Amino acid sequence: MSRNRLVGQSLSSLLVVALIIVVAVALVYRFAPMVKTGKQNGGKTPETRLGEAFETARELECLSNLRGWRILVEQKRAERGSVPPTLPAAGDQPVLSPRCPVSGNKYIYDPTTGWVKCPDHPRS
Numbered sequence: 001m002s003r004n005r006l007v008g009q010s011l012s013s014l015l016v017v018a019l020i021i022v023v024a025v026a027l028v029y030r031f032a033p034m035v036k037t038g039k040q041n042g043g044k045t046p047e048t049r050l051g052e053a054f055e056t057a058r059e060l061e062c063l064s065n066l067r068g069w070r071i072l073v074e075q076k077r078a079e080r081g082s083v084p085p086t087l088p089a090a091g092d093q094p095v096l097s098p099r100c101p102v103s104g105n106k107y108i109y110d111p112t113t114g115w116v117k118c119p120d121h122p123r124s
Contacts, residue, residue, distance in 0.1 A: 055102075058101050058102045059102060059121060061101045061102075062100050062101055062102055062118055062120075062121055063121070065097060065100075065101065065107075066107065066116055066117065066118060069087065069098070069107065069116040070114075070115070070116050073114045073116065074114070077114055083111055083112075083113075083114035084111070084114075085111050086109065086111065087107060087109040087116065100118045100119075100120055100121070102120060102121070103119075103120045105118075105119055105120060107119075
């Protein structure tokens with residue numbers, strides 16, 4: 001009886017070790033560098049998937065900031081009847097930055113239309 005218990009315990013420890021190895025390999029594979037051809041990514045150097053995720057998050061932060069500025073300009077237009085002459089004049093909220101979080105460049109503001117856009121993101 002004790003021999004069966006010993007074999008069962010050895011088998012379970014072997015399965016636990018195998019599971020740990022599988023998880024470690026999966027993590028390494030997930031965050032390993034992805035090599036892309038120049039045609040697929042415009043000739044950039046190889047990036048990691050994690051780096052791409054961070055870049056996407058920063059771009060989304062930029063789009064979110066732009067949305068916030070556009071809403072603020074529209075609120076000012078509704079209050080005053082005209083758009084603010086400059087972007088900082090529209091912003092009385094210190095949470096919004098008038099710069100792109102990805103590149104650090106200032107947002108482009110058109111005071112005739114009240115439209116705010118990022119010079120580095122064509123989707124904006």
